[in-house]
Amino acid sequence: MPDFEPKIILFYCQFCPDKGINSACASNISMPSNFRKIRIPCTGTVDILHLMHALEAGADGVFVLACKEGDCHNETGNIKAQKRITYVRKLMEDIGLEPERVGIYYFNSSQGPSLKNITQEILEKISELGPSPLGLSEAA
């Protein structure tokens, strides 16, 4: 599918990942345009329902950019996010939607350059999976 442009929703924490994204921009690495970024106070505030609704709306992938383990400003926000991701992935599996469409990445301010690797990895993963069946049926 050559002209498949994955629609990705990216929830990112206002702390480390935000700084990371800024520093990445400073070094001319920008976020691909098909990523919709949503800045949140802490990944601990990402709710299962947010992730579900994004998928329901036809996103091809839904990801969370969290601070590294031990770096969360609210101590365990990133751990909570990880557990919710696991919950949603299990739910996806149960209803027959690829669980790989949902995931979490850890990222901090000093890692500007690796942002490219992360977005690259997400893009590759989702391109491989193809468009979300929900997005398709909407178009149809």
Added chain:
Amino acid sequence: MKAGSRLEKILEAGHFAVTGELGPPRGADAEVIKKKAEHLRNKVDSINVTDNQTSVVRMCSMAVCKILIEMGLEPNLQMVCRDRNRIAIQSDLLGAYALGIRNVLCLSGDHNKFGDHPQCKNVFDLDSMQLIATVKRMRDEGKLLSDQELEGGVKFFIGAAANPFGDPFEFRVTRLAKKIEAGVDFIQTQCIYNMEKFKTWLDQANDEGLTEKCYILAGVTPLKSVGMARYMQKFVPGLDVPEEYITRLKGVEKKKQAAEGIKICVEQIEQLREMKGVAGVHLMAIEWEHKVPEITEAAKLLPRPEVD
């Protein structure tokens, strides 16, 4: 005499009693039972017949008891609370007595989770303590739990189990005291491997005068192999197999492990016989009934005394 069973007479006469155990088959073939039971003839005073042990469906204990009676052997009917409510329990007891069964062993029963039907609904209307009291009431007062007078009483010699190795350890002698108060005449213990711990339990029981109020038969099971010893050590809750026996079994060639296991068992019986408060042994040679003659012979338990 409470029931006049052979077991009761042996114990009353002050002989060191020997009871054996027979697990009913997972099928309806009476020949299997007869073959197993023949190994025990004249080697033990009476034979426990397990009641769907480990919650695995097997031939009914009462039917097997009847087959033993027909063979001229004396059975101990094991009865668990897991599968029957008080209606079935009392009804079974009446039937058992009518069939000539005189010894009953009252047990709570292994949990159904362990068996071949873990999906079943369990009962536990009574617990083992309450079952003992029920049998005693039927025997001594001639009444059912409903206060209904029995037409034709039941004279059972009442037994129960005790596990000196269960936790909390300090409560184990209290449990024994309660069983005696509930009306137990004899106790068969869980298989003993940790002799030290058993001795501690027994000393406490002696101190409290409990061994004078009921007969204690010490449970022994010969270890067939290192594998079996390890299994019992690791996976049977409330069983305590000290490492020293495993080391001993490991010390001989695989082929000779069984013989070593029997040797250990014989030594244990000899030690137990010396202990004050032990009135006999309960030899549980599970699926090893044919070794009972050899073990009882080596432990100088033969010939079994005559009583009438």
Added chain:
Amino acid sequence: MIVAERKPIKEILAMVADFKKILLVGCKGCVTVCNAGGTKEVGILASALKIARKKEGNPIEIDEMTLERQCDPEYIDQLEEPLKNNNYDAVLSMACSVGPQFIARRYDNILVYPTLNTCFMGGALEHGVWAEFCQGCGNCIIHHFGGLCPIARCSKSLMNGPCGGSAGGKCEVSPDIDCVWHLIYDRMKQLGKLDQLREIFPIKDWSTSRDGGPRKIVREDLKK
């Protein structure tokens, strides 16, 4: 509280396989507290069902609603309007299984399905972990056991002490289950009341339990 958990999604999907439009009703009582059937769980389930059905190209319409309680007729009455104004194929309840029965009892023209498995009466040991504490035997006896219930919490409901399988504080049934008899022993010892455990606890009268048939409580002072 009553503790429940959601049925597997596949089971629920099979229930609604033939439906196009349903009403999913949560409850703000116990099942909200145990995170099984409150507003949020209703949202998650609705979303999951919609995703699954959309994916199959057979979308389902789901209206969401959460009642104050589903075990009181006055709240069940609140379903009257939505049921009248919509052509629902069925109502799915996310309350404990009292809820769907109250809905079925009140509305005789609509199919009702449970989406939770109602498990036990218990409480939270920690966040996300619940355990059973009472079996509703109808004649509470826990004061004889240091305030701990041997009926609900002993795997064999033993009333006279631990069975032979109690090991290291754990029940023979599973290392995940505390042997309540070990706990009772420790507590009675702490309270200096071990003597009480020496007494034989008599046979229990189960007629106050489910064994006496479905139960009902009538309070004349409150009845209108």
